[in-house]
Amino acid sequence: xxxxxxxxxxxxxxxxxxxxxxxxxxxxxxxxxxxxxxxxxxxxxxxxxxxxxxxxxxxxxxxxxxxxxxxxxxxxxxxxxxxxxxxxxxxxxxxxxxxxxxxxxxxxxxxxxxxxxxxxxxxxxxxxxxxxxxxxxxxxxxxxxxxxxxxxxxxxxxxxxxxxxxxxxxxxxxxxxxxxxxxxxxxxxxxxxxxxxxxxxxxxxxxxxxxxxxxxxxxxxxxxxxxxxxxxxxxxxxxxxxxxxxxxxxxxxxxxxxxxxxxxxxxxxxxxxxxxxxxxxxxxxxxxxxxx
Amino acid sequence: xxxxxxxxxxxxxxxxxxxxxxxxxxxxxxxxxxxxxxxxxxxxxxxxxxxxxxxxxxxxxxxxxxxxxxxxxxxxxxxxxxxxxxxxxxxxxxxxxxxxxxxxxxxxxxxxxxxxxxxxxxxxxxxxxxxxxxxxxxxxxxxxxxxxxxxxxxxxxxxxxxxxxxxxxxxxxxxxxxxxxxxxxxxxxxxxxxxxxxxxxxxxxxxxxxxxxxxxxxxxxxxxxxxxxxxxxxxxxxxxxxxxxxxxxxxxxxxxxxxxxxxxxxxxxxxxxxxxxxxxxxxxxxxxxxxxxxxxxxxxxxxxxxxxxxxxxxxxxxxxxxxxxxxxxxxxxxxxxxxxxxx
Amino acid sequence: xxxxxxxxxxxxxxxxxxxxxxxxxxxxxxxxxxxxxxxxxxxxxxxxxxxxxxxxxxxxxxxxxxxxxxxxxxxxxxxxxxxxxxxxxxxxxxxxxxxxxxxxxxxxxxxxxxxxxxxxxxxxxxxxxxxxxxxxxxxxxxxxxxxxxxxxxxxxxxxxxxxxxxxxxxxxxxxxxxxxxxxxxxxxxxxxxxxxxxxxxxxxxxxxxxxxxxxxxxxxxxxxxxxxxxxxxxxxxxx
Ligand SMILES: Nc1ncnc2c1ncn2[C@@H]1O[C@H](COP(=O)(O)OP(=O)(O)OP(=O)(O)O)[C@@H](O)[C@H]1O
Ligand SMILES: [Mg+2]
Numbered sequence: 046x047x048x049x050x051x052x053x054x055x056x057x058x059x060x061x062x063x064x065x066x067x068x069x070x071x072x073x074x075x076x077x078x079x080x081x082x083x084x085x086x087x088x089x090x091x092x093x094x095x096x097x098x099x100x101x102x103x104x105x106x107x108x109x110x111x112x113x114x115x116x117x118x119x120x121x122x123x124x125x126x127x128x129x130x131x132x133x134x135x136x137x138x139x140x141x142x143x144x145x146x147x148x149x150x151x152x153x154x155x156x157x158x159x160x161x162x163x164x165x166x167x168x169x170x171x172x173x174x175x176x177x178x179x180x181x182x183x184x185x186x187x188x189x190x191x192x193x194x195x196x197x198x199x200x201x202x203x204x205x206x207x208x209x210x211x212x213x214x215x216x217x218x219x220x221x222x223x224x225x226x227x228x229x230x231x232x233x234x235x236x237x238x239x240x241x242x243x244x245x246x247x248x249x250x251x252x253x254x255x256x257x258x259x260x261x262x263x264x265x266x267x268x269x270x271x272x273x274x275x276x277x278x279x280x281x282x283x284x285x286x287x288x289x290x291x292x293x294x295x296x297x298x299x300x301x302x303x304x305x306x307x308x309x310x311x312x313x314x315x316x317x318x319x320x321x322x323x324x325x326x327x328x329x330x331x332x333x334x335x336x337x
Numbered sequence: 338x339x340x341x342x343x344x345x346x347x348x349x350x351x352x353x354x355x356x357x358x359x360x361x362x363x364x365x366x367x368x369x370x371x372x373x374x375x376x377x378x379x380x381x382x383x384x385x386x387x388x389x390x391x392x393x394x395x396x397x398x399x400x401x402x403x404x405x406x407x408x409x410x411x412x413x414x415x416x417x418x419x420x421x422x423x424x425x426x427x428x429x430x431x432x433x434x435x436x437x438x439x440x441x442x443x444x445x446x447x448x449x450x451x452x453x454x455x456x457x458x459x460x461x462x463x464x465x466x467x468x469x470x471x472x473x474x475x476x477x478x479x480x481x482x483x484x485x486x487x488x489x490x491x492x493x494x495x496x497x498x499x500x501x502x503x504x505x506x507x508x509x510x511x512x513x514x515x516x517x518x519x520x521x522x523x524x525x526x527x528x529x530x531x532x533x534x535x536x537x538x539x540x541x542x543x544x545x546x547x548x549x550x551x552x553x554x555x556x557x558x559x560x561x562x563x564x565x566x567x568x569x570x571x572x573x574x575x576x577x578x579x580x581x582x583x584x585x586x587x588x589x590x591x592x593x594x595x596x597x598x599x600x601x602x603x604x605x606x607x608x609x610x611x612x613x614x615x616x617x618x619x620x621x622x623x624x625x626x627x628x629x630x631x632x633x634x635x636x637x638x639x640x641x642x643x644x645x646x647x648x649x650x651x652x653x654x655x656x657x658x659x660x661x662x663x664x665x666x667x668x669x670x671x672x673x674x675x676x677x678x679x680x
Numbered sequence: 681x682x683x684x685x686x687x688x689x690x691x692x693x694x695x696x697x698x699x700x701x702x703x704x705x706x707x708x709x710x711x712x713x714x715x716x717x718x719x720x721x722x723x724x725x726x727x728x729x730x731x732x733x734x735x736x737x738x739x740x741x742x743x744x745x746x747x748x749x750x751x752x753x754x755x756x757x758x759x760x761x762x763x764x765x766x767x768x769x770x771x772x773x774x775x776x777x778x779x780x781x782x783x784x785x786x787x788x789x790x791x792x793x794x795x796x797x798x799x800x801x802x803x804x805x806x807x808x809x810x811x812x813x814x815x816x817x818x819x820x821x822x823x824x825x826x827x828x829x830x831x832x833x834x835x836x837x838x839x840x841x842x843x844x845x846x847x848x849x850x851x852x853x854x855x856x857x858x859x860x861x862x863x864x865x866x867x868x869x870x871x872x873x874x875x876x877x878x879x880x881x882x883x884x885x886x887x888x889x890x891x892x893x894x895x896x897x898x899x900x901x902x903x904x905x906x907x908x909x910x911x912x913x914x915x916x917x918x919x
Contacts, residue, residue: 208782208786211775211779211782211783211786212783212786214774214775214779215772215775215779215783218772218773218774218775219770219772221734221766221770222766222770222772223772223783224734224754224755225732225734225754225757225758225764225766225770226758226783226784226786226787226831226835227755227756227757227758227759227786227787227835228755228783228786228787229755230755
């Protein structure tokens with residue numbers, strides 16, 4: 046029972062990170078109908094920048110800010126310089142270009158930082174508090190929850206309460222009509238990429254201290270988990286991405302705890318296959334599917 | 338309706354193979370090209386120094402998998418990022434079989450059979466998926482499958498991998514020449530089989546499915562079966578390629594089949610020109626030449642960080658540039674005139 | 681000459697190599713309703729899309745309020761005073777009625793002004809006011825037309841490009857929309873370039889009629905003349 050409680054909290058904490066990362070994928074999917082396969086590599090790049098800044102200044106938080114800013118800049122660059130020019134007649138083109146970016150980013154990171162795992166310290170203790178003799182949560186887990194919660198809340202407010210959010214949604218759903226109404230659709234697209242990449246960077250910052258360390262391929266498995274989370278949630282739905290992230294996190298935690306940590310990735314793959322074949326629209330696909 | 342169809346036809350990147358005249362004109366050369374290729378390789382193996390022979394062998398091994406992928410992606414429209422994992426399957430099967438029975442032909446056969454079976458499983462799932470979903474699933478396969486080696490480490494020996502026991506080459510043939518022969522025998526047989534397959538009904542069905550699934554269905558083509566079959570065929574090719582790599586390196590380990598390998602394969606077929614088997618050859622050549630070049634560049638620069646990583650950057654940049662400049666790949670701009678009929 | 685709100689001269693446009701519009705000329709005066717008529721595929725929608733910049737023109741001139749519109753981006757048209765209700769209405773079905781309408785005024789810097797325009801539109805279309813929180817896909821065809829028209833009006837345009845507002849609507853509703861347009865023109869001096877299949881109701885409110893055939897203007901005349909001249913009607917309008 047104690048183990049179950051511990052694993053549940055651990056799973057939710059991991060899940061929160063996957064939720065953030067899945068959210069980043071969903072943001073771009075909604076805006077551009079592209080699954081950004083370079084999301085993981087972009088996030089790793091941001092974490093490397095944070096690593097350098099933290100090493101130079103001794104401040105985790107300066108590094109944290111640097112990572113978010115790097116995310117924004119990378120998002121804008123990737124959209125403006127590359128993705129904007131991709132021929133969208135086949136959905137494969139965007140995928141292949143994103144994979145090319147993965148190679149470039151991982152190669153550049155390897156050249157600058159080498160291919161050894163670099164240790165990254167967490168800003169808070171990762172030792173779990175005990176509640177009634179049961180290890181539950183660490184300070185770091187709390188930090189993760191707060192950070193991801195804040196991002197989800199901020200994005201929700203942005204999209205539902207602000208004119209910019211309305212423009213972004215309209216531009217994604219009906220680009221031509223939006224342009225006729227004076228919305229700069231290209232600008233909204235760039236903004237969407239920037240936001241998504243920043244959220245992805247945040248997820249990278251949160252996940253790397255809990256893994257083996259920093260490496261150009263550090264986010265590969267995380268990407269798969271987040272992609273699965275996004276697919277579980279329906280790829281189109283931000284709420285779905287969050288719920289999907291938590292589901293994947295719990296699954297990973299239970300499988301690691303009760304079976305074997307090395308089996309956990311297989312479990313994610315299995316979940317992905319089951320959802321894709323059983324309910325390709327995601328577990329929460331509603332009748333309010335896209336009409337246009 | 339006719340309107341839509343016409344638009345699609347004129348917009349399709351690859352011309353229809355239905356033109357019977359050109360197909361017939363090329364039918365005899367298919368074998369001739371293979372025989373000429375075999376003769377060329379044979380001659381090369383006597384002229385090249387051992388290390389170059391080893392590289393030649395590597396090109397042959399790559400050609401097996403790029404040719405299979407070309408058929409899958411270029412002709413059938415399915416993108417697989419998981420063929421690195423399928424190669425790993427073939428490689429590990431060969432290693433295990435060799436170490437147990439030490440019968441090379443049987444080990445190769447087993448490697449192909451096992452990989453084909455695995456490919457059929459993935460293909461069954463893949464046939465129901467499109468675009469980014471399929472890419473994501475196969476990417477997951479590429480990333481997750483190597484972790485199996487740690488789960489069942491008694492069989493696969495984790496990250497260290499396995500060494501492959503081999504009989505010495507027959508007679509006095511040097512090892513590298515023997516390797517080049519075997520790899521190219523595999524590659525040429527693969528290409529010949531694919532050419533025959535692609536020119537037959539199966540090829541027609543695949544192109545029909547790629548161009549317009551609904552129309553293909555209306556024409557009585559079993560879309561799902563065609564797609565599974567395409568996946569299975571390309572998996573068999575990947576299995577052979579993987580087995581050849583195990584045979585070449587005389588060892589297997591998960592590190593030899595990273596995600597980047599799968600991405601390299603995609604790059605090779607895109608740059609080679611989606612859908613052209615000649616493109617698959619260009620792709621296989623690039624896969625050997627580019628890393629070698631960047632390796633020597635890196636050595637000259639004296640930076641060990643450049644090693645390997647420079648190749649990644651070069652591959653990535655080339656891939657992005659080619660995709661932006663010509664989604665049909667380099668072959669679609671430069672080699673189209675010459676080799677289009679081979680598609 | 682300079683008093684015209686919209687002047688189109690020798691406009692040529694199309695989607696690929698072959699042009700769809702050939703040498704189209706027409707003018708719209710301030711407060712004038714001009715009906716654009718023609719068979720399916722004549723190029724009416726293409727004409728409107730070219731005017732608002734969604735289709736690039738390959739030749740000719742479009743002058744709006746004394747300013748050459750060549751090189752003006754689509755997003756700028758609404759700021760110039762041109763509202764375009766596209767064919768099929770273009771209601772964003774995923775957004776609510778209120779969001780759709782607010783979208784029409786987002787380009788304004790002056791928030792109070794935008795709010796005022798929004799309230800006016802709600803007053804003009806009481807059914808929309810009752811359905812503020814409905815998603816676009818929950819509306820009936822007629823309500824969608826109101827929404828699309830209302831959304832364009834939130835931008836307070838001087839020229840409205842309307843593409844087949846009567847499509848799929850009951851004759852009574854079509855009549856109401858035509859009456860509304862006439863009323864708006866009287867009250868606000870709104871000019872309308874009205875594409876219609878429903879020739880009778882279009883000509884009943886239009887001042888001028890333009891008939892397109894295969895991308896060319898074949899008739900330009902007073903609406904009353906078109907209404908009354910049986911030969912013209914037979915030849916070009918089929919009734
Ligand atoms: N996106 C497009 N790409 C290529 N050709 C097009 C496109 N849209 C329209 N066309 C062609 O342009 C011509 C004019 O089309 P348009 O939509 O302007 O006609 P219309 O007068 O609005 O017809 P309708 O009354 O049916 O709406 C048609 O021949 C059509 O096939
Ligand atoms: Mg029309």
